[in-house]
Amino acid sequence: xxSDAPAAGAAGVGSVPGTQVPGTGARPARASARPAAGPAxxxxxxxLARKVGTALISFAVLLVVxxxxxxxxxxNPVAALTxxxxxxxxxxxxxxxxxxxxxxxxxxxxxxxxxxLQGRLGYSWQFQQPVSALIGQRLWPTILLMGTSTIISxxxxxxxxxxxxxxxxxxxxxxxxxxxxxxxxxxxxxLGIILLVLFSVGFGPIPPLxxxxxxxxxxxxxxxxxxxxxxVARHLxxxxxxxxxxxxxxxxxxxxxxxxxxxxxxxxxxxxxKGLRDDLVRRRHVVPNAMxxxxxxxxxxxxxxxxxxITVETVYSWPGLGYLTYQALQIPDLPLxxxxxxxxxxxxxxxxxxxxxLYRYLDPRVRxx
Amino acid sequence: MTATATAxxxxxxxxxxxxxxxxxxxxxxxxxxxxxxxxxFTVLALAAPLFIHPSDLNVINATGPSLAPPSAHYPLGTxxxxxxxxxxxxxxTRPSLxxxxxxxxxxxxxxxxxxxxxxxxxxxxxxxxxxxxxxFLALPSLPLAIALAAVLGQGSTSITIxxxxxSWPGTARLIRAQTLAVEAxxxxxxxxxxxxxxxxxxxxxxxxxxxxLILVSxxxxxxxxxxxxxxxxxLGLGNPxxxxxxxxxxxxxxxxxxxxxAWWYLIPPGVAxxxxxxxxxxxxRATENILNPRMTRK
Numbered sequence: 001x002x003s004d005a006p007a008a009g010a011a012g013v014g015s016v017p018g019t020q021v022p023g024t025g026a027r028p029a030r031a032s033a034r035p036a037a038g039p040a041x042x043x044x045x046x047x048l049a050r051k052v053g054t055a056l057i058s059f060a061v062l063l064v065v066x067x068x069x070x071x072x073x074x075x076n077p078v079a080a081l082t083x084x085x086x087x088x089x090x091x092x093x094x095x096x097x098x099x100x101x102x103x104x105x106x107x108x109x110x111x112x113x114x115x116x117l118q119g120r121l122g123y124s125w126q127f128q129q130p131v132s133a134l135i136g137q138r139l140w141p142t143i144l145l146m147g148t149s150t151i152i153s154x155x156x157x158x159x160x161x162x163x164x165x166x167x168x169x170x171x172x173x174x175x176x177x178x179x180x181x182x183x184x185x186x187x188x189x190x191l192g193i194i195l196l197v198l199f200s201v202g203f204g205p206i207p208p209l210x211x212x213x214x215x216x217x218x219x220x221x222x223x224x225x226x227x228x229x230x231x232v233a234r235h236l237x238x239x240x241x242x243x244x245x246x247x248x249x250x251x252x253x254x255x256x257x258x259x260x261x262x263x264x265x266x267x268x269x270x271x272x273x274k275g276l277r278d279d280l281v282r283r284r285h286v287v288p289n290a291m292x293x294x295x296x297x298x299x300x301x302x303x304x305x306x307x308x309x310i311t312v313e314t315v316y317s318w319p320g321l322g323y324l325t326y327q328a329l330q331i332p333d334l335p336l337x338x339x340x341x342x343x344x345x346x347x348x349x350x351x352x353x354x355x356x357x358l359y360r361y362l363d364p365r366v367r368x369x
Numbered sequence: 370m371t372a373t374a375t376a377x378x379x380x381x382x383x384x385x386x387x388x389x390x391x392x393x394x395x396x397x398x399x400x401x402x403x404x405x406x407x408x409x410f411t412v413l414a415l416a417a418p419l420f421i422h423p424s425d426l427n428v429i430n431a432t433g434p435s436l437a438p439p440s441a442h443y444p445l446g447t448x449x450x451x452x453x454x455x456x457x458x459x460x461x462t463r464p465s466l467x468x469x470x471x472x473x474x475x476x477x478x479x480x481x482x483x484x485x486x487x488x489x490x491x492x493x494x495x496x497x498x499x500x501x502x503x504x505f506l507a508l509p510s511l512p513l514a515i516a517l518a519a520v521l522g523q524g525s526t527s528i529t530i531x532x533x534x535x536s537w538p539g540t541a542r543l544i545r546a547q548t549l550a551v552e553a554x555x556x557x558x559x560x561x562x563x564x565x566x567x568x569x570x571x572x573x574x575x576x577x578x579x580x581x582l583i584l585v586s587x588x589x590x591x592x593x594x595x596x597x598x599x600x601x602x603x604l605g606l607g608n609p610x611x612x613x614x615x616x617x618x619x620x621x622x623x624x625x626x627x628x629x630x631a632w633w634y635l636i637p638p639g640v641a642x643x644x645x646x647x648x649x650x651x652x653x654r655a656t657e658n659i660l661n662p663r664m665t666r667k
Contacts, residue, residue, distance in 0.1 A: 061504050065513075073520045185592070185646040187599050190618055190639035193627060201630055212627075300507070307511030311600060315622075325515060329604055332519040344512040352507050 047360060055353040062345050067112055070338040072105075116342065122335035126328065131339035134324060139343075141215055142320030146309055148236060149243035154298060156244065157251025162290070164252065165259025166282055173256070180249030188308050192242040192315035199238060210238050213317035239316045243308050254297050258290040265289075292363050299355030303348040393659045400655025406648030414462040425456050426612055436624070436631050446633035448617075449624040457612050458637045464613040465645070468529050469595035475533035476594070477587050480540025485579070487541070488548025489571050499545065502538045510535035514597060518606040528606055532597045540586050547579045581660045588653035592646045599642050614638040 096102050100111060121131035164173035202208035216231050271281045313322030321340055328336035394400055424430045433443055433451035445454035487495040514531040521527030560574050602615030617638040626634045
């Protein structure tokens with residue numbers, strides 16, 4: 001049921017006029033409330049169009065919410081910008097004009113939307129640089145960190161989930177369920193700090209093994225060569241480990257429950273009656289079926305990873321978007337915060353779109369009529 | 370549990386159901402452990418002003434040594450200005466629990482109202498509401514909470530609002546689904562036939578039936594609200610003079626506790642968060658198990 005929820009939800013948005021696609025029937029909300037029924041004609045293009053339409057609407061809502069937060073709520077951005085420094089009335093008027101505050105709300109909204117769509121995200125108060133340039137610099141470290149930790153967590157989580165779901169109640173299952181509960185309760189940033197003290201500062205008999213922060217050793221020449229790659233890898237270990245520890249437990253839980261869901265199925269009995277070894281039953285029959293709901297849920301949870309990125313990057317001063325958000329918070333540098341907010345949310349919208357497309361690819365029932 | 374007991378005049382069948390619930394709950398060791406944790410921390414939070422004077426927490430009045438390891442006088446050592454970490458830890462229980470509980474209350478009111486309306490009325494307005502719910506559900510909550518709290522200004526109020534605004538959608542979905550299920554049952558039809566209006570049906574017939582679910586959902590929400598509170602104060606969005614677990618970790622980091630290996634300052638607040646969050650999660654799961662055995666039997 002969990003895997004159905006996003007599809008049903010997406011249909012709710014998709015039924016807004018304009019994204020309606022011929023061939024899906026008069027009531028698309030019904031049609032895709034059950035993925036098993038699927039789009040009427042297995043027509044990939046109409047499916048794609050509907051999902052892309054949903055994503056575009058989500059993005060439009062994101063723009064509106066961003067406007068409300070960063071342009072309607074702040075009562076006096078000029079005061080926030082100058083932070084109590086005495087400025088003359090003329091300077092104040094100039095700043096108001098610079099920030100576009102003397103325009104009507106509709107004008108402000110129009111400028112905000114057109115600027116954002118063209119990638120002009122404003123000018124950071126703190127770095128005195130365009131926000132889009134800052135985001136461009138910090139994007140790759142975040143992708144590196146998130147990508148590595150996500151892949152490791154997914155592989156580890158799915159493997160352990162299959163093992164513990166196959167024999168619920170076994171020692172392995174109890175240990176993995178218990179530790180995932182505990183790891184869920186741990187604040188990510190605190191776990192990062194503890195790992196930092198243990199393995200970077202060194203504690204008791206443990207020598208300092210890894211660097212304390214940043215992405216490369218200060219003064220390193222950089223470039224695409226082996227010493228630099230190894231240096232970055234060494235810096236990557238601890239932040240990556242923190243994220244994996246916090247995240248993989250959720251994947252274990254998801255995969256475990258989908259394996260258990262399959263355990264009672266009649267096809268298992270058939271497979272065993274054919275005389276298949278236990279191992280083969282698991283690998284060939286249970287895992288492919290259990291994989292379907294898990295993959296969707298895992299993709300949908302990628303949004304939650306963003307939160308982890310912010311705190312972990314802060315703890316390890318990893319020069320990515322999360323650390324940039326933290327730096328923006330200290331001022332607070334509103335244009336920069338708005339930029340990171342939009343980029344984080346937009347990337348999650350794209351991820352969810354990919355999850356929908358992947359689900360269709362993986363589940364033949366959705367692909368066929 | 371006490372909430373349901375005091376909320377309505379207890380009728381005979383409801384009292385019997387409560388007794389059944391209490392018996393079933395007593396049979397769950399992890400649920401009892403969770404309850405024990407919560408009672409202990411609540412008592413600690415309420416009793417804190419009895420043995421901690423505000424001047425103990427004042428940076429300027431602090432008399433202890435700087436970043437000293439645990440000793441007889443300071444069981445958990447001291448922080449950099451020389452305050453006792455143990456006292457900070459106990460005092461930190463108050464904002465962490467209070468913000469967690471208040472934010473959860475707001476979340477429940479917002480989520481249940483929206484879920485109840487969407488489930489009861491249906492139609493285009495409700496579809497729009499649910500589309501908005503899904504939008505909030507899909508988007509990462511921490512950047513949104515950070516943006517809101519930053520714009521509203523440092524302090525507990527903006528953190529509470531930010532948590533509530535980002536955590537209502539899950540509740541709304543749950544309550545809407547349950548409202549749809551309850552409204553399909555015959556007694557709603559009977560009520561309608563007897564002339565009950567929308568208000569009457571929503572508040573008198575549906576709400577009591579979804580209330581147990583709201584209860585379960587709220588214990589689990591408190592757990593995540595406490596984690597969010599700690600995260601937001603750690604990032605520096607709390608009031609800088611308040612003492613809470615998140616701000617303790619923030620200050621420990623700022624005061625060089627990491628490089629000097631001051632484990633007595635770093636470990637306690639994190640462990641406290643872990644234990645309280647675990648407590649709420651255990652209570653939530655145990656209650657869920659009893660009220661809806663199918664949900665967690667897996």
